[in-house]
Amino acid sequence: MTLYIDLATLISSRIEQGLYRPGDRLPSVRALSIEHGVSLSTVQQAYRHLEDQGMATPKPKSGYFVSPQRKVPALPQVGRPALRPVEVSQWDQVLDQISHSPEHSGLLQLGRGRPDITAPTLKPLLRSLSRLSRRQDASVLTYGCIRGEQSLRQQISRLMIDSGCQIPFEEIVVTTGCHEALSAAIRAICQPGDIVAVDSPSFHGVMQALKGFGMKALELPTDPITGINLDALKMALEQWPIKAIQLTPNCNNPLGYIMPDANKRALLDLAQRYDVAIIEDDVYGELAFSYPRPRTIKSYDRDGRVLLCSSFSKTLAPGLRVGWIAPGRYQEQVLHMKYMGTGSTAQLPQLALAEFLAAGHYEPHLRRMRSQYAQSRDQMIDWVSRYFPSETRVSRPLGSFMLWVELPTGFDSVYLNQALLEHKIQIAPGSIFSAAGKYRNCLRINYASKATDEIENAVRIVGETVARLLNETG
Amino acid sequence: MTLYIDLATLISSRIEQGLYRPGDRLPSVRALSIEHGVSLSTVQQAYRHLEDQGMATPKPKSGYFVSPQRKVPALPQVGRPALRPVEVSQWDQVLDQISHSPEHSGLLQLGRGRPDITAPTLKPLLRSLSRLSRRQDASVLTYGCIRGEQSLRQQISRLMIDSGCQIPFEEIVVTTGCHEALSAAIRAICQPGDIVAVDSPSFHGVMQALKGFGMKALELPTDPITGINLDALKMALEQWPIKAIQLTPNCNNPLGYIMPDANKRALLDLAQRYDVAIIEDDVYGELAFSYPRPRTIKSYDRDGRVLLCSSFSKTLAPGLRVGWIAPGRYQEQVLHMKYMGTGSTAQLPQLALAEFLAAGHYEPHLRRMRSQYAQSRDQMIDWVSRYFPSETRVSRPLGSFMLWVELPTGFDSVYLNQALLEHKIQIAPGSIFSAAGKYRNCLRINYASKATDEIENAVRIVGETVARLLNETG
Structure with a gap:
C-alpha cells in the first residue's frame, strides 16, 4: 500500500543529501523498477508523489528532474561545548517541560518528544x-x-x-x-x-x-x-x-x-x-x-x-x-x-x-508514521522558513519528528518560552539539551502531528515573538 | 456485608494481644453492640464466626468465652545484627527469587510477596x-x-x-x-x-x-x-x-x-x-x-x-x-x-x-482481603505447627500475608531451597532479608492464597525436608 511512499522517501532523501541536484535528471522509471524490484506503476506513483511535494518535475518524453531548489534555511552550526567534564544543570527548565499533562494544561506543547498517537494503525x-x-x-x-x-x-x-x-x-x-x-x-x-x-x-x-x-x-x-x-x-x-x-x-x-x-x-x-x-x-x-x-x-x-x-x-x-x-x-x-x-x-x-x-501490525504502522513524519517535516521547515526571521538556521531531520532551530547568538529561548505563555504555547529551550546550559539561542519543535491551522498559527506566533525579541535585544 | 468480620477480627486481635485470655468471659452481645454502634445480630454473627474459627466458645446463658489456647509455636527471637554499617550482599539469592514468572516456571513460589488476585471484588x-x-x-x-x-x-x-x-x-x-x-x-x-x-x-x-x-x-x-x-x-x-x-x-x-x-x-x-x-x-x-x-x-x-x-x-x-x-x-x-x-x-x-x-470499590475489596488473609494466616500457622519440627518458631502477623519461620541456628534455608527444587517449591530464604546475610536459619512463607490441598501438601513437603536436613546436620 505504501511501497511507493517508501520509494519516494528514498529518492527525496537522496535529493536532500545532494546526490541529485536541482535540474538533474532523476533515474528512469524502468531503472528504478529494476533496482528496487517494484512494478513500473509503483515507481510512477512515487514520482507523482514527489511531484505533489514539489521535489520532482516531469518533462515530456524526458522523464523526471529535480525541481529548482526551494529556499531552505541554513544548517545549524557545530556546537562548541566546554571540552571539559561538567556537572549537569538545567533541572528547573526540564521540570517546566514535564510538569504539564496535555489534558489539563491547555498548553500547546510544541517542544515535547511526543509522537502522533492518532493513527488507525x-x-x-x-x-x-x-x-x-x-x-x-x-x-x-x-x-x-x-x-x-x-x-x-x-x-x-x-x-x-x-x-x-x-x-x-x-x-x-x-x-x-x-x-x-x-x-x-x-x-x-x-x-x-x-x-x-x-x-x-x-x-x-x-x-x-x-x-x-x-x-x-x-x-x-x-x-x-x-x-x-x-x-x-x-x-x-x-x-x-x-x-x-x-x-x-x-x-x-x-x-x-x-x-x-x-x-x-x-x-x-x-x-x-x-x-x-x-x-x-x-x-x-x-x-x-x-x-x-x-x-x-x-x-x-x-x-x-x-x-x-x-x-x-x-x-x-x-x-x-x-x-x-x-x-x-x-x-x-x-x-x-x-x-x-x-x-x-x-x-x-x-x-x-x-x-x-x-500479528504483524507493527511494520504497517511504522511505514505510515515514517511517511507522515517525512511530510510534516517538510511542512514544518517550510513554516519556519516563512515565519521566522531570515537568519534562522534549521536541522534536516532524516527521521523522527523533531526540528532543531538555531537563532543568532545572544537570543534567549528560555525567555521566549515565558513570552509564549500568554499564547499557551511552549517550545523546548535549547539549553536543556546541554549539560552546561549552552544552546540557549536554540529551540526544539515537534512536528509529529499532521499539519493543522492551529499548529501553523502557533509556529507563526513563535516566529513573530522571536522576531520581536530579537529586535528588542538587537 | 462484612461488618461482622471486622468486629470478629477486632475481638480476635484483642485475644491475640492477651487482652482476653483463654477461659476469660468475652464482652456481652449488648455491650459490643453499644460500643461499636452495630446491631445485636451483627455481634451475634461475629461471635458465631469466632466460634467457627475455634477462638470463642458459647456457654448457655453465660455468653461467649475465649476458647482454650491451641498449641502455637513460640515467637521468633530478636535478631542480633552486626551493629555496624555493612555493605549489602545477597543479590544472587534475590535474583533467584525474581527470575521466575509464575506462568512459565511451574514453580509453587511460597516465598514471594504476592497478594491473592482472584477476588471478584x-x-x-x-x-x-x-x-x-x-x-x-x-x-x-x-x-x-x-x-x-x-x-x-x-x-x-x-x-x-x-x-x-x-x-x-x-x-x-x-x-x-x-x-x-x-x-x-x-x-x-x-x-x-x-x-x-x-x-x-x-x-x-x-x-x-x-x-x-x-x-x-x-x-x-x-x-x-x-x-x-x-x-x-x-x-x-x-x-x-x-x-x-x-x-x-x-x-x-x-x-x-x-x-x-x-x-x-x-x-x-x-x-x-x-x-x-x-x-x-x-x-x-x-x-x-x-x-x-x-x-x-x-x-x-x-x-x-x-x-x-x-x-x-x-x-x-x-x-x-x-x-x-x-x-x-x-x-x-x-x-x-x-x-x-x-x-x-x-x-x-x-x-x-x-x-x-x-466509585467506592476499594474499601469492600480491602475488607474481603483482610478477612481472607486473617483466616489463611491461622491456617498457615496451624500447618507449620503440624508439619514442621517442634523447635520451629513463627511470627504472629497482625496484617498482610507473610509468615516468618525461624529454625534452629545452623539451619540453612538457601540449601533448603535447593532441596525443594525437585518438588517445584520455592520459599524465600531468610538471608535475603539481611544486609549481611543473617537469618539463614529463617524463611518467609506467603499465605495469601485461600487454603488448598496443593498448598497444604507443599507446606508438608517443606516441613519434612526441613526435618530431614536438621537430622542430617544435627
Missing part, C-alpha cells in the same frame, strides 16, 4: 490491551519475570535483525520505557564522579540521570549531518578518564541526523581502543525516513561493550512505558539496577505489544 | 482497565504529568486520611510501584557511602537499592511484636552519622508486627533530635487485620522529614505497577529521581485506579 494494539485487561490471572495482574515477558523479548529480538543485530531474546531485558534502560545502563557502568562523553546537543533525560547519580558530562562537538566529532572524541579519550560514551546515532535527538555507518564503526574502534562502554540510544532508529532502517552501533559490537537502549514510546505510544535494553556484558549489573529501580515491568502492556508485533 | 478494576484501553487519546497513550494523574492523587490523598494523614494531593507523587518510591526516596536523601539504619530482618528491595547506590545498611535489632529497638536506634544515632531510617512499621515485612503508636512517636522524636529523615514503607498498612487501620509515622510528622512510600501492589495487584510517595520536604529531589529513573508513570492503570477508588 494503532487500533489493534488498543484492542489487545482492552481484551487482555479482562484476564484476571497472574499473567496480567502479578509480578512477571524481572527480565520481562518472554513472548515480547522474542519479538524485540526479531525486530533488532532489521538494524543488523543478532541478539537472542535471553540477552534482552524489558524496561519501564527507554528512560529506565538509559538510567540503568549508566548506573551499571559508572560510579559517582565518573565522566561520560555525550553528543551535544544531547537528550536531557540522560544528562539529568548523570546529574542524579553525581556523574559528569563531557559534551563533544557534534556535526548536524554526521554526528559526534570523532577527532574531538579521540582527544577527549586521551585526556580524560572517560567511562562511557552516550549518544543517539540514528535520527538523533534533537538534531535529526543519522551518523554514517563508517563513523559508527570508527566510534566503536575508539571505544575498544580506550576500553570504554557505549550507551546507544536507538529510540528513534525505526523512524528513519529511508528504508531499510539504519544500522545500530550495537550491530558492529563483538565484545558486548555496547548497551543498546530503546522503547516503543516514539514508534507506538509513550503511555505504554515499555522499553528494552540489550546490555551486552553488563546484563547482571543492569538487572540489579532494574530491580532496585522499579522491580518488574507491568505485564499488561508487554503482553499487548507481543500480540501486536506477532 | 477486583472485577470493577478490570472493567475500567478494559474500557479505558480503548481510548485512543493523550489521556491514555502519551506522557502524563511527572507527578502523576491528578484524579488518582486526589483519591490517594483521601485514602491517607484513614492512616491519620492530612496530605493535599499536590504533595503526592505517583510512582512505578513502591519500589520506585523507595529507591527515589533513598537517592533523594543519601549520597554514596552514607549510612541508612534499617529494621532487621528488612525488605530486600530497599537493601538492594542501598547496594546499588553504594550506601551502607546498619541493621538494628527488631522485636517480633514491637518492631525496631529504640534504645539500639538511639545508640546507633549517637555513634554513626546516619542519614536516614528506613522501616516498615505497619504489618512489617517479613515479621508481620504493627509497631505501637507510642514507639512510632518516639522514633519520630529521635529522628528530629538527630535530624535524620525517615523512609516509611506503608505498602502493607491497609491490610492490617484490625480496624481502623494503624496510623503511619508520617501522620505524626510536623516538619516534612518522613517520606511515606506505598503502592497498590499488595492491596490490589502488583502487575499494575502503581505506587506513590508523599516526600515531605524532599519533593523536588524525589521528582528529579523519578524523572531520571522512569520519566512519567503509565497513564492507563492510573486512570483505572482513580475510577475504581472514586
